[in-house]
Amino acid sequence: MFGAFVIAAKDLRQRFRDRSALILGFVAPVAVAALMSFAFSGVESFHANIALVDNDRGQIASALRGTLTGPELSDVLTIREASDDAAARRMVDDGDAGAGLIIPAGFSAAAVGDRPIGLRVLGDPDEPLQAQVARAVADAYVAQLNADRLAVHTALAAGVPESRGAELAAAVAKLQSPESVQAQPTGYRQLRTASYYAPAMGIMFVLFAIGFTARSYFAEQRTGTLERIGAAPLTRGVVLLGKSLAAFVYSVVSLSTLAIVSSLAFGAEWGPPAPAFALILAMSAVLVALTALVVATARTERQAEGLATIVTFVLLLLGGNFVLLSQAPETLRRLALLTPNGWALRGFTDLATGAGATSAIVPVLVMLGMAVVLGAIAAIVGRGRLT
Amino acid sequence: MAESTDSVLAVSQLGKRFGDRVAVDDVSFEVAPGETYGLLGPNGAGKTTTIRLVCGLLRADAGEVRVAGTPVGATSTAAKRSIGYVPQEIALYPDLTARENLRFFGRLYGLRGTALNRRVGEVLELIGLSDRATDRVESFSGGMKRRLNIGAGLLHEPKLLVLDEPTVGVDPQSRHAVMESVRSFGASGMAVLYTTHYMEEAERLCDRVGIIDHGRLVAEGTRRELVAELGERDRITLAAAGDLGVLAKRLRGLAGVDRADVKDGEVQLLAADGRRLLPGVLEAAERSGLSLRSVEVDEPDLEAVFLHLTGTALRE
Numbered sequence: 001m002f003g004a005f006v007i008a009a010k011d012l013r014q015r016f017r018d019r020s021a022l023i024l025g026f027v028a029p030v031a032v033a034a035l036m037s038f039a040f041s042g043v044e045s046f047h048a049n050i051a052l053v054d055n056d057r058g059q060i061a062s063a064l065r066g067t068l069t070g071p072e073l074s075d076v077l078t079i080r081e082a083s084d085d086a087a088a089r090r091m092v093d094d095g096d097a098g099a100g101l102i103i104p105a106g107f108s109a110a111a112v113g114d115r116p117i118g119l120r121v122l123g124d125p126d127e128p129l130q131a132q133v134a135r136a137v138a139d140a141y142v143a144q145l146n147a148d149r150l151a152v153h154t155a156l157a158a159g160v161p162e163s164r165g166a167e168l169a170a171a172v173a174k175l176q177s178p179e180s181v182q183a184q185p186t187g188y189r190q191l192r193t194a195s196y197y198a199p200a201m202g203i204m205f206v207l208f209a210i211g212f213t214a215r216s217y218f219a220e221q222r223t224g225t226l227e228r229i230g231a232a233p234l235t236r237g238v239v240l241l242g243k244s245l246a247a248f249v250y251s252v253v254s255l256s257t258l259a260i261v262s263s264l265a266f267g268a269e270w271g272p273p274a275p276a277f278a279l280i281l282a283m284s285a286v287l288v289a290l291t292a293l294v295v296a297t298a299r300t301e302r303q304a305e306g307l308a309t310i311v312t313f314v315l316l317l318l319g320g321n322f323v324l325l326s327q328a329p330e331t332l333r334r335l336a337l338l339t340p341n342g343w344a345l346r347g348f349t350d351l352a353t354g355a356g357a358t359s360a361i362v363p364v365l366v367m368l369g370m371a372v373v374l375g376a377i378a379a380i381v382g383r384g385r386l387t
Numbered sequence: 388m389a390e391s392t393d394s395v396l397a398v399s400q401l402g403k404r405f406g407d408r409v410a411v412d413d414v415s416f417e418v419a420p421g422e423t424y425g426l427l428g429p430n431g432a433g434k435t436t437t438i439r440l441v442c443g444l445l446r447a448d449a450g451e452v453r454v455a456g457t458p459v460g461a462t463s464t465a466a467k468r469s470i471g472y473v474p475q476e477i478a479l480y481p482d483l484t485a486r487e488n489l490r491f492f493g494r495l496y497g498l499r500g501t502a503l504n505r506r507v508g509e510v511l512e513l514i515g516l517s518d519r520a521t522d523r524v525e526s527f528s529g530g531m532k533r534r535l536n537i538g539a540g541l542l543h544e545p546k547l548l549v550l551d552e553p554t555v556g557v558d559p560q561s562r563h564a565v566m567e568s569v570r571s572f573g574a575s576g577m578a579v580l581y582t583t584h585y586m587e588e589a590e591r592l593c594d595r596v597g598i599i600d601h602g603r604l605v606a607e608g609t610r611r612e613l614v615a616e617l618g619e620r621d622r623i624t625l626a627a628a629g630d631l632g633v634l635a636k637r638l639r640g641l642a643g644v645d646r647a648d649v650k651d652g653e654v655q656l657l658a659a660d661g662r663r664l665l666p667g668v669l670e671a672a673e674r675s676g677l678s679l680r681s682v683e684v685d686e687p688d689l690e691a692v693f694l695h696l697t698g699t700a701l702r703e
Contacts, residue, residue, distance in 0.1 A: 006494040014482055224476030228539070231442045231472035232495035233464035 003234040007242025008249065011216075015250055021212060024205055025254040030261050033201035037194035037266055048130040050137075051088040051097035051122070052079045058108025059170050064141055068101075076133070092122050098130025099123055101138060118142060191326060195269040195352035196345070198262035199255075200321040203341045206251040206287055207315060211308030213247045214294045218301035244288045251284035271351020275360035279347045282367035286340040289374035296382025315339045325349070340367045394419050395455055395469075395547045395578035396441065402449030403436055403602075410436040412602040413450070418547065418580055423573040425593030426582040427689060433602035434582040435475070438551050441580065442472045455546050468496065471545030475552045477532045478539075481525035485516050485535055488524060489542060496543035506542050514538040514568070530561030537568060548572055549580045554588060566592055586689045596689060600697045610689060611660070619687035620645060621661025623668060625654040629677035637671045661686060 015021045052068065054061050068079050080097055082088035088100035100122030110117040119138040123131030152168050160168065220226040229239055259276060262268035270276040290311060298304035316322065318332075319341035325333055326349070336342030347363030350356075394417040403411040411433045418424040426434045439445045441452050443459045443466065452459040457466040479488050489507045498506055511517045514534040524532060533553065540548060550569065554562045569592055573579050583589055589596050590610055597607040606613055627634065631649045638647040638656055643664050646657040658664045661684045672679050 002497075003495055006491065010480070010483075010491045013487070014480060017482055224474040224478035225480060227439075227444060227474055228472060228478040228492070229495060230444050231467060231470065231474075232492070233467040233497070234495060235464060 001238065001241075003232070003238045004242035004245055007229065007239060008245035011243065011246030012249060014216075015246070021209075021250075024208055024212065025250060026257055029198075029202045029205040029254065029258045030265070032205075033194070033198040033258065033262055033268070034266055036197035036201060037192075037268070047076060047078065048099065048133040049078045049080060049097045050130070050134050051082045051091040051100040053082045053085055053088045053100065053102045055084070055105040056103045056107040058106075059166075060108035060145065061103045062108075064103060067141065068137065077137070088122055092124045095124075095126075097124075098127035099134035101134050191324075191349060191353050192267065192269060193324075194262060194266045196324055196349060198258060198266075198268035199270065199348040200345055202255045202258040202262075203283060203319075203344055204316055204321045206254050206284070207290075207312045207341065209247065209250060209254075210287065210291045210294055210312055211305055213243075213250075213291045214298065214304035214308050215301055217243065217295050218298070218304050222301065240292075244292065247291050248284050248288050251287045252280055255280045255283065269352040270348060271354075271360075272357050275357040275364075276348065276351055278364050279344055279351075279360055279367075282364045282371070283340060283344040285371040286367050286374065289371040289378060290340075292378035292382070293374050296378040315341050318342065320345055340370050343367050343370075396424075396580060397453045398437075398441065398450070399452075400450035401437065401440055401447055401452060403440055403445060404448050409602050411440065411447075414599070414602070414604045415450075416597050416604060416607055418578045420546070420578050421573055421576045422594045423569065423579040423581055423592055425589040425596045426580065426599055427584070427586065427589045427593075427596050427693070428582075428599035429584055432584075432599045434584075434599055435551055436602075437599065438549055438580070438582055442470055442549055443467050468543065469546040471540035471543065471548045473537050473540040473548070473550045473553055475555055477536050479524050479532060479536060482523060484521050484523050485511065485527070486520040488535065489539060492539040493542040498543060506544070510538040510541055513541070528561075529556070530558060530564065533557055533561055533565055534568070537565065541572075545577070547578045547580065551582050552584070553581075554583070554585065586693070590689055598689070598693055598696055600693075605696045606692070613689065613692045614687045615659065616692070619691060620657040620659060621664075621687070622685040623656040623658065623661050623664070624681075624683040624685070625656070625668070625672065626652070626680040626682075627654070627672060627677040628680065629675070631677075634672055634675045634677055637675055638668060641667050641671060 015025075050068070052065065054065060065079070067073070068077060080091065082091055082097075082100070085102055088097070088102060091097040092100050100120075102120040102122065104117050104120065107117050107119070119142060121131060121135045121138055123134075155168055156162060217226070220229075230236075256277070259268075259270045259280070263270060291308075294304055294308050294311060298307050318335045319339035320328060320332060320336045321341060323332070325336055325342070325345060328336075336345070343363040343366045347360045350359035350363075396416075396418040398417070399415050401411055401414045402409075414433075414437055416424065426437060428434050436445065440447050441454075441459065443452075443463065446460065452466075454466040455469045457463075457469070459466040459470075480491070483491070486507060489510055490503060493503045493506055508517070511520050514537065516531060516535060516538070519527065519531065524535065527535065537550070537553060540550075553569070554565050557565065566588060569579060569581060573592075573594070581588075581592060593610075595607060595609055596613065597604050598613070599605070606616065608616070625634065631652070631654050635647045635649050635654050635656075638644055638654065641664065643660060644656055644658050648655055656664075656668065665682070665684065669679070669682070
């Protein structure tokens with residue numbers, strides 16, 4: 001058994017001395033995760049800058065401005081006043097605003113008249129989402145206005161004197177819809193981009209280590225060091241255990257380092273330490289089994305490299321390491337559950353959104369099951385390879 | 388073949404097949420303590436397979452290998468403790484230092500702490516690399532790597548040192564150093580199993596030689612025994628000023644001389660052991676009053692034995 005630790009210590013010493021392995025295992029995951037997090041940081045929270053032109057200055061236009069600048073929408077909208085239509089257009093064109101909303105002259109008066117005047121939206125082709133938000137706000141307000149108009153007309157039809165029309169319209173404008181959809185707290189936090197891409201990139205780079213480890217095995221075979229180890233008084237199991245242990249420790253240290261650095265540097269949430277570490281251990285166990293399978297299947301260093309590349313990219317594409325699985329099509333979400341990295345990401349995502357420590361149990365068990373099955377296949381396929 | 392009680396290595400009726408190809412066929416030999424045994428044969432003759440079977444790197448299909456009385460097998464570890472294996476390749480880690488390499492291989496053989504440090508120091512001293520102990524192997528010359536490659540097999544002070552063609556691709560100076568090292572191992576009481584396809588190495592280093600061809604051990608013994616089996620004789624050629632006929636007549640009277648003739652202005656003498664006879668030949672020349680100009684001793688070599696036994700030259 002001591003021989004396994006000797007072999008693992010030697011392998012790790014070599015790996016940590018190898019700059020490319022250090023970059024692959026530690027520098028690259030942190031850098032790429034940071035890059036992805038910054039690049040996609042807008043996905044998790046949306047904010048629209050809208051240029052507003054009030055050509056009406058009437059009571060209802062004023063109410064609309066109040067709604068748009070009110071505290072309810074302050075997290076989503078920033079309203080910038082523009083002096084006229086041309087100024088609003090310039091703001092949109094210059095990128096100072098993502099969209100423009102123009103309240104035409106006579107808008108308030110038309111609200112109580114027979115021919116309503118619509119709000120105009122200025123869009124920027126580069127910011128379609130902001131234009132959509134502006135349009136949605138306009139539509140919603142116009143819908144509310146139409147409801148108000150209907151209420152006023154109904155009141156007038158019911159015998160309220162027309163002299164009180166303006167008073168009625170102002171009163172209705174102050175009303176809010178009695179029914180509205182309110183987001184209720186579910187106990188889950190919103191998933192931050194960094195919380196997804198940090199483990200996703202970490203897993204991606206430890207999967208790259210499959211090729212690295214498999215190649216080093218064949219390199220040892222080529223140079224005769226593996227045979228020399230085989231001539232030592234060790235059982236084959238001890239030799240394989242030592243090799244596996246090194247790959248396992250490398251993966252655990254790599255993912256753990258990324259967890260700590262990404263948490264401190266760019267606020268990635270990995271959830272409670274114990275279940276997160278259990279996920280890291282389980283993912284590392286699968287990595288060892290996958291490496292063993294590649295080594296057992298390949299016959300040459302070149303074959304091992306090719307096979308490892310295929311395995312890695314198939315797993316990465318299916319497992320959702322490149323896309324936020326929560327925003328991916330249903331098919332991809334299902335396919336991700338065929339992969340260990342898909343399960344790992346599911347576990348990390350659940351932990352990051354506050355689903356609780358127990359949410360990691362199933363992913364951990366599934367990954368360990370995969371490790372056992374893959375390891376058994378590797379053992380059968382590679383029987384007798386060491387000697 | 389009966390195993391002698393004091394042999395370090397006893398190989399008995401060893402056999403190994405790879406598919407339809409017979410790699411080792413009914414091979415038996417023994418190596419005693421302090422003896423250097425050479426397995427001589429061309430590439431592909433079965434030397435390396437035999438060595439791998441001896442070291443427990445392959446599972447034998449037939450026969451048995453015992454090292455220090457303990458059977459060797461691919462799954463057993465006890466006998467492997469008595470074996471030091473030096474593969475043909477430079478089986479070292481270039482990105483580790485000489486000391487780190489030796490410490491790693493020493494640990495694999497169960498050396499720890501002070502004992503490990505002591506042995507690593509001793510081996511570095513032995514192979515002349517103490518001053519390069521902390522340098523990475525990748526910075527070493529070919530000869531230094533070869534020496535370290537051998538040193539890694541000596542750490543646990545094995546009873547049997549197995550060297551698989553340790554001089555392949557080595558420059559003459561390093562080759563000489565390797566051969567001197569091997570000679571010293573035998574002198575220290577270690578049993579050495581040495582494979583080579585260089586006849587000269589086998590002749591210089593090995594107390595006994597086993598000639599292997601197509602997986603079979605076709606002959607074994609000392610060089611002299613093998614040559615004697617062949618019926619060849621040593622040839623001594625003397626060039627001298629004076630009556631060569633008198634000298635030839637005197638030489639014919641020496642014990643061990645089969646034949647002595649004057650031919651082409653020289654005296655040519657055939658004997659079973661030319662080297663042993665040489666002092667008597669020189670004395671006879673002096674007594675004959677001749678002034679010797681040159682003396683040449685030609686001994687039939689293992690190349691001739693190999694050619695005779697296998698019908699092919701060793702390097703074919």
